[in-house]
Amino acid sequence: MSILKIAKMGHPILRKKSAEILDPRSDSVKYLVEDMIETLEDIQGLGLAAPQVHVSKRLVIFYSPNENPNHNNAPLNILINPKIEPLGTEMDYDWEGCLSVPGLRGLVPRYKKIRYSAFNEEGIFFDRIVDGLHSRVVQHECDHLDGILYVQRMDKLENLIFETEMKFYNNL
Numbered sequence: 001m002s003i004l005k006i007a008k009m010g011h012p013i014l015r016k017k018s019a020e021i022l023d024p025r026s027d028s029v030k031y032l033v034e035d036m037i038e039t040l041e042d043i044q045g046l047g048l049a050a051p052q053v054h055v056s057k058r059l060v061i062f063y064s065p066n067e068n069p070n071h072n073n074a075p076l077n078i079l080i081n082p083k084i085e086p087l088g089t090e091m092d093y094d095w096e097g098c099l100s101v102p103g104l105r106g107l108v109p110r111y112k113k114i115r116y117s118a119f120n121e122e123g124i125f126f127d128r129i130v131d132g133l134h135s136r137v138v139q140h141e142c143d144h145l146d147g148i149l150y151v152q153r154m155d156k157l158e159n160l161i162f163e164t165e166m167k168f169y170n171n172l
Contacts, residue, residue: 004039004053009101009149011054018056018145024080024119029059033078033121036061045099047137049144052100058082060141065133079118082142086111087129094133096140096150097163105166107159108150110136 007013021029032055040048040061047062058081063074090112095105114135117127130138140150151160161169 001034001038003042004035006039006043006099007052007054009151011100013051013054013056014100014144014149015147016051016056017147018051018058021057021059021080021119024121024123029057029080030121032057032059033061037076043099047141048099049141051144051147058145060138060145062137062141065137078121079116079138079142080120082116082118082138082145084139084142085115087113087115092136094136095166095169096136098140098150100144101149101151103163104151105161105163106150106154107156108140108153109155110139110153114138116142 023029032050036048036050036053036059039053046065047060050057050059060079060082062077062079064077065074088111091109092112093107093109096108097105112135113129113131115127115129116138117125119125143150143153151157154160
């Protein structure tokens with residue numbers, strides 16, 4: 001297993017649509033998942049998409065934030081070829097950060113409730129309905145598969161700030 005290098009905003013891999021994975025149970029997918037898990041644990045992140053580690057494939061991993069805010073004990077989700085369907089038009093605004101946009105946070109609108117479907121690493125198809133932070137994380141990570149960073153979803157760039165300045169927003 002290996003800790004993989006994170007692609008940063010501006011790298012071409014983060015701008016393109018990722019390819020479908022033909023066999024979710026292949027050895028190459030298994031090894032990629034293992035490396036992504038090790039990388040996510042090393043950087044202590046909440047989620048990671050394959051394009052962020054320079055692999056243009058439709059694969060994301062993330063911890064279920066609604067189930068346990070301490071992601072060290074939260075279940076890890078592996079989504080291969082995920083699809084998202086918004087449930088309703090209601091949007092929520094919240095602050096997001098990204099491993100590919102280090103040191104910054106942005107106020108991003110996301111659908112409040114979604115249905116998502118995917119294959120897991122065993123090739124089993126599933127679908128879920130989620131809301132809140134779980135919904136936000138899925139949308140954020142899956143955006144990477146389509147070459148979209150959270151800053152492209154923002155309404156106002158004045159709501160893009162350095163993490164060190166978040167303390168000023170918490171007092172508003």
